[in-house]
Amino acid sequence: MTSAAVTASTRRTRVRATAVALLGAVSVATLGACTLDGAPVRAPVSIDAGRYPTSPGPAEPDAATPGAVARLQSIRLADHVILTDEADPAFTSTSVMSIPLTSMKKVDLLMPGTEHIGAADAYRYGFSTVASDPKAPESSISHAVLAFADSASASAAAAQLAAAGRRASDGRTGVPIAGLPASAQVAQGPSAGVAESPATYVSMAFTPIGDTVVYTRVQDRSADRSRKVVVAAYDKQRAMLAGYRPDPGSEVDPHGLLRATLPDRSNALMAHIVVGRRGEAHFYDEPSKTLRTLEDLGIAESAKNLSQVYRAGSTEKARAWQRYLETSYAVDRRQEAAAPLDLPGVGCFYRRSSSVVCLMTVGEYVAEISATKLTDAHQQASAQYLILKKM
Secondary structure, rough: OOOOOOOOOOOOOOOOOOOOOEEOOOOOOOOEOOOOOEOOOOOEEEEOOOOOOOOOOOOEEEEEOOOHHHHHHHHHHHHHHHOOHHOOOOOOOEEOOOEEEOOOOHHHOOOOOOOOOOOHHEEEEEEEEEEEEEOOOEEEEEEEEEOOHHHHHHHHHHHHHHHHHHHHHOOEEOHHHHHHHHOOEEEEEEEOOOOOOOOOOOEEEEEEOOOOEEEEEEOOOOHHHHHHHHHHHHHHHHHHHOOOOOOOOOOOOOHHHHHHOOOOOOOOOOOOOOEHHHHHHHOOOOOHHHHHHHOOOOOOOEEEEEEEEEEEHHHHHHHHHHHHHHHOOOOOEEEEEEEOOOOOOEEEEEOOOOEEEEEEEEEEEEEHHHOHHHHHHHHHHHHHHHHHHOO
């Protein structure tokens, strides 16, 4: 997510009558013209929800397949992974590669050439977070925690992953990095880009901790800085994992927040999931600031589906989170878009990709909608509003 504070220019009028679902559209009755005493009132309008449901959905089923369990554990693990700017305050520009690593195929997206390592069969789940330095885009960090079946397979995986990292560039070596334990497996040397300007250096470490592997890759103009950030990331991650115990439960949505979202009919990786507070912060620029904001506003989790829904500690705190979301889209925001008529608290805008985002607050709930067309965004926002009114 990206953005600078902009107040949405949206028409906010009060709906005075009860919403009634009818054939996918909801009519909201108001009086027309003027009353006999001359007081101006509104003509009838319709809240059009299109094909989208207008009532809270059923409870999300528990994770019952190996793939569903891996995704649930990956999402839970995100709450135990350091934020990129905790490793180094400069790494605040986050990446789409902050994702649950539900299989070695997903790990290969982060570390090409690793899908078929010998320890792949023992892989269980993981989570990655990626960011760059906005003042020096050539500087970046990739960090992940990968869980394996046992400590022996984690140690084997660390060695195999590091070997793959060294093969990625002829100039990389396994020279140890001072400050890491002897068990750390290392690949460091010039970056793989042949014609990179400015020239950069890469330090990578794969360090087993019990049945997990802590992975950090830092690219920077300074070899010394890249190594120091790898060590700082490991130290902070080791401390965080000290209290980590995988939750054996299979409940995806213990507080029913997914019921408030618009359902996603696809098998998207980031749908039908509930993400904890720290896990949510991984997806924002300035992740540590985002984490503090979520804490201050009483937001413990977010539900991700076709829409994304948050529950704050109060209506005022929900409005503050909507303002924070508006701010988070600064770089990606192109221009304002019309909001659905007569839906209070809804603001919409076009992204640079021309897709439309709508944000709304209903009581202590905040919802985020994204669509490729304005009409679809309006229908989703209308349905979402009606769902949240019934929560």
